[in-house]
Amino acid sequence: MYGVVFQFLQEFVINNQDEQTWSTLLEKSGIGHKVYFSMVEYPDDEAIKLILTAADMLNLPPITLLEAFGEDIGPKLLSNYHFYIEKGWRTVEILKYIQNNIHQMLVNGNNRRKPPTIHLYDVPDQPDTYELVYQSHRRLCPVVKGIITGLCNHFDDQFDVKEHQCMHQGHLDCRFYLTQQGSNRVHVA
Numbered sequence: 001m002y003g004v005v006f007q008f009l010q011e012f013v014i015n016n017q018d019e020q021t022w023s024t025l026l027e028k029s030g031i032g033h034k035v036y037f038s039m040v041e042y043p044d045d046e047a048i049k050l051i052l053t054a055a056d057m058l059n060l061p062p063i064t065l066l067e068a069f070g071e072d073i074g075p076k077l078l079s080n081y082h083f084y085i086e087k088g089w090r091t092v093e094i095l096k097y098i099q100n101n102i103h104q105m106l107v108n109g110n111n112r113r114k115p116p117t118i119h120l121y122d123v124p125d126q127p128d129t130y131e132l133v134y135q136s137h138r139r140l141c142p143v144v145k146g147i148i149t150g151l152c153n154h155f156d157d158q159f160d161v162k163e164h165q166c167m168h169q170g171h172l173d174c175r176f177y178l179t180q181q182g183s184n185r186v187h188v189a
């Protein structure tokens with residue numbers, strides 16, 4: 001995973017705790033003193049170690065921490081990568097265009113990147129509901145749920161987000177129903 005994700009994690013830990021906690025986390029994860037660079041690729045295992053150790057230090061389930069991390073980075077992705085976001089896009093448009101206009105653009109710029117596959121579909125006969133399908137060897141569905149919550153917070157959009165199928169239970173992909181509580185419905189497919 002690229003250093004930008006580690007940098008977001010560092011920021012998340014420092015903003016919620018402090019610099020010393022980040023140093024202790026690196027130590028306890030067996031990584032030691034380290035500076036992450038956004039454009040450098042680091043082992044996925046290292047990110048997993050940091051998350052599991054942080055969850056242990058904070059006495060929180062890893063899923064809770066991953067969701068909170070996702071919620072924190074949702075709005076930061078929008079500002080750090082504003083050049084991928086078109087004027088007028090809100091939560092639905094971002095989720096609709098993430099695959100072709102955002103994650104795929106990252107791969108076009110650097111084919112060593114391995115972002116997840118994410119698609120958003122309309123659900124037949126359920127005009128207030130979308131289905132989001134996430135596939136990645138990293139199986140970070142709690143981060144996906146958190147990012148959606150972070151985007152909703154940022155745009156003041158109201159969605160109830162429920163995962164109804166999960167790779168951690170042996171499925172090939174994770175699937176979420178997003179049920180809109182407001183009236184800004186946009187048709188996607």
Ligand code: HEM
Binds near residue numbers: 094098
């Ligand atoms: C402006 C929007 C976004 C940008 C610029 C962006 C960028 C990135 C980047 C740079 C990575 C790391 C890829 C690598 O290390 O190879 C990544 C991973 C990831 N992205 Fe995005 N992303 C965006 C929006 C989203 C959204 C809306 C979601 C989910 C709803 C999402 C879910 C994820 C997840 C879960 C990962 C972790 C890796 C994995 O699951 O395999 N991203 N993204």
